[in-house]
Amino acid sequence: MNQPLLKIENLRTYFYSRSKHSFVRAVDGVSLEVGQRETVGVVGESGSGKSITAMSVMGLISTGPGVIGGSIHFASARVQKNLLEGLHKCVKVEEQDGRVMAVSKDERGWQKTAERLMRDLRGKEIAMIFQNPRASLNPYITVGEQITEAVRLHTANKSVREARERAVYWLERVKIDSPRLRFNSYPSALSGGMCQRAMIAMALSSEPSLLIADEPTTGLDATIQSKIVDLMEELKSETGISTLLISHDISVISRLSDRVAVMYGGAVVEYGPAQRVLDMGAATKHPYTAALLASVPSAQQIRDKANLQAIEGDVLDTINVPPGCRFYARCNQVTPAVREKCATHQPELQEVAPGHQMRCWRYAVPA
Amino acid sequence: MKKYSQTSSVIEDFSKLPFWQKYAVVDLIYVGYGLLIVALVLLSYILGMFNWLPHDPQQINMDMLMAPPATADYLLGTDFMGRDILSRLIMGIQAYFLPGLLAISISLSGGILLGVVAGYRGGTIETIITYFTNLVDSFPRLVLILLVIAAFKPDIYYIMVVMGITGVPAVATAIANKIRFLAQKNFIEAAIALGLRTRVIIVKHILWYNCRALLIIQATLGMGEAILLETSLSYLGFGVQEPEPSWGNMVQSGANYFLQGNFWPSTAPALAILFTILGFNLLGDGLNNILEDKRDK
Numbered sequence: 012m013n014q015p016l017l018k019i020e021n022l023r024t025y026f027y028s029r030s031k032h033s034f035v036r037a038v039d040g041v042s043l044e045v046g047q048r049e050t051v052g053v054v055g056e057s058g059s060g061k062s063i064t065a066m067s068v069m070g071l072i073s074t075g076p077g078v079i080g081g082s083i084h085f086a087s088a089r090v091q092k093n094l095l096e097g098l099h100k101c102v103k104v105e106e107q108d109g110r111v112m113a114v115s116k117d118e119r120g121w122q123k124t125a126e127r128l129m130r131d132l133r134g135k136e137i138a139m140i141f142q143n144p145r146a147s148l149n150p151y152i153t154v155g156e157q158i159t160e161a162v163r164l165h166t167a168n169k170s171v172r173e174a175r176e177r178a179v180y181w182l183e184r185v186k187i188d189s190p191r192l193r194f195n196s197y198p199s200a201l202s203g204g205m206c207q208r209a210m211i212a213m214a215l216s217s218e219p220s221l222l223i224a225d226e227p228t229t230g231l232d233a234t235i236q237s238k239i240v241d242l243m244e245e246l247k248s249e250t251g252i253s254t255l256l257i258s259h260d261i262s263v264i265s266r267l268s269d270r271v272a273v274m275y276g277g278a279v280v281e282y283g284p285a286q287r288v289l290d291m292g293a294a295t296k297h298p299y300t301a302a303l304l305a306s307v308p309s310a311q312q313i314r315d316k317a318n319l320q321a322i323e324g325d326v327l328d329t330i331n332v333p334p335g336c337r338f339y340a341r342c343n344q345v346t347p348a349v350r351e352k353c354a355t356h357q358p359e360l361q362e363v364a365p366g367h368q369m370r371c372w373r374y375a376v377p378a
Numbered sequence: 379m380k381k382y383s384q385t386s387s388v389i390e391d392f393s394k395l396p397f398w399q400k401y402a403v404v405d406l407i408y409v410g411y412g413l414l415i416v417a418l419v420l421l422s423y424i425l426g427m428f429n430w431l432p433h434d435p436q437q438i439n440m441d442m443l444m445a446p447p448a449t450a451d452y453l454l455g456t457d458f459m460g461r462d463i464l465s466r467l468i469m470g471i472q473a474y475f476l477p478g479l480l481a482i483s484i485s486l487s488g489g490i491l492l493g494v495v496a497g498y499r500g501g502t503i504e505t506i507i508t509y510f511t512n513l514v515d516s517f518p519r520l521v522l523i524l525l526v527i528a529a530f531k532p533d534i535y536y537i538m539v540v541m542g543i544t545g546v547p548a549v550a551t552a553i554a555n556k557i558r559f560l561a562q563k564n565f566i567e568a569a570i571a572l573g574l575r576t577r578v579i580i581v582k583h584i585l586w587y588n589c590r591a592l593l594i595i596q597a598t599l600g601m602g603e604a605i606l607l608e609t610s611l612s613y614l615g616f617g618v619q620e621p622e623p624s625w626g627n628m629v630q631s632g633a634n635y636f637l638q639g640n641f642w643p644s645t646a647p648a649l650a651i652l653f654t655i656l657g658f659n660l661l662g663d664g665l666n667n668i669l670e671d672k673r674d675k
């Protein structure tokens with residue numbers, strides 16, 4: 012099998028809550044793989060650690076202690092390396108009963124190592140688009156100039172004229188009407204959808220191997236959302252770029268992803284082919300995924316004016332992570348046979364079918 | 379009646395419009411007036427530097443005491459010692475021009491440095507900088523200047539160094555706040571993700587594109603303030619000393635004759651002070667509006 016482009020293993024990103032003197036376990040042992048020419052969707056509620064995972068990959072976590080463990084292997088045609096190489100030298104983690112009790116981190120050293128590791132990757136090999144596209148563009152520079160800057164930084168088009176032509180080409184490619192006119196527009200003169208198109212143009216202009224899309228449609232209205240998804244679908248089939256797509260919107264995920272990871276409380280609870288994971292009628296289904304899918308209103312439900320199916324309870328408190336299954340408190344599928352295990356032991360991510368993993372005691376293969 | 383018109387039926391590119399259509403008239407007037415004043419000040423500075431003046435500003439002419447304005451050869455008249463007021467006005471610019479620039483460059487460079495470090499790095503160093511700026515801010519400027527004068531000598535450069543240092547907190551705070559505001563919108567994060575070097579992000583994206591309006595307004599306001607400080611200290615007798623001309627000591631020496639009906643020796647420098655400071659402040663205001671409103675269009 013081909014080597015995956017991005018392989019995240021056991022990533023842990025913690026923050027520290029000063030008022031509570033405890034760690035916020037934002038991302039707690041996430042393992043993910045993005046293959047060549049593959050789109051992996053990461054879905055989950057707010058606060059499940061999706062965006063933090065993406066930002067950890069990009070090395071954008073700046074508040075302490077941040078990334079404290081794991082490895083992120085990146086292997087494109089041009090670059091092969093572990094993005095967290097040398098991390099263990101800067102971070103010392105003290106654990107007790109499998110829980111992190113103290114972290115001492117050499118912030119400067121970590122920052123320096125990360126800068127060095129990410130220098131030729133950011134923008135060139137891994138590009139990122141953010142939610143709220145207008146805030147992600149410099150308000151005082153025309154979008155054209157911003158794309159030109161990215162082109163000159165990362166591609167062989169070093170002359171300004173060539174780079175401008177290239178920028179116009181990319182604006183055309185992302186279907187902005189009259190790209191030459193829009194080239195000279197400031198971000199405030201563009202609609203949110205157009206800003207996101209410009210961001211996509213900027214991200215793709217360096218022809219990266221991996222695109223991280225962090226909630227690309229959030230904050231746009233519904234029709235624009237669907238157009239952006241159309242665009243991404245088209246660009247994906249044209250360029251074959253690998254994408255790590257992060258969204259809480261299941262419809263976006265289902266339209267674009269080849270594989271889906273469902274995250275809850277900083278951990279992946281289900282991971283597998285998109286059709287299987289997002290199939291309502293599948294025989295094996297993680298209770299959280301089932302609840303998430305049920306909460307999406309169907310057209311039939313809207314016609315019937317039925318109540319929306321919310322998931323009961325609150326999102327997991329990532330400070331006091333319970334010893335058992337993370338979803339136990341909200342799970343509606345606990346059977347008496349597994350109840351005890353659910354409450355006391357954390358289930359492992361286990362394969363329930365080829366390429367389909369799940370973190371649930373109901374489907375756990377007895378050891 | 380308010381009229382809205384389109385210059386042509388084709389949607390023109392905003393950046394290609396002539397500048398008088400791009401910006402508000404009032405801002406253009408402000409900037410025009412400000413630039414005129416700056417040009418006049420510069421011209422007078424150069425004239426004074428090479429001594430290309432109608433008369434020697436320190437030459438006493440006992441035949442022409444208190445000549446009213448528009449006397450032959452003496453456009454603005456003479457003062458109580460028969461010295462040419464126009465020449466003294468032009469020469470008076472020497473008293474504040476370079477010292478003012480010094481003060482501005484000290485406050486801007488110090489302010490940029492501290493502001494960027496505080497805003498971009500944050501953490502302990504930000505706290506230290508905040509304490510420092512608060513310390514400097516809490517000290518009355520005039521008292522500090524008088525202390526320096528008492529300890530050293532009444533030299534305008536000493537005064538302007540003090541003014542420059544006391545101007546650092548305002549610039550630093552403004553820049554740090556701007557950076558903090560920009561960090562909320564995540565384009566700095568996006569720029570990092572794009573692979574731009576920290577140096578490029580700070581100098582180009584933050585300072586040049588997002589802070590230049592702020593820096594220009596700080597610089598012009600600083601110049602206005604420097605003029606005001608120099609003239610008031612000279613007026614009080616702490617700055618430039620007679621017979622060396624300064625607008626401040628001209629107002630002071632002319633004031634004794636004001637109520638006798640000889641108003642021009644003090645009115646001319648007073649008006650010069652007024653219009654010059656007004657010019658610098660309006661220039662800053664107008665440029666601020668012109669540079670700032672790009673994102674609204």
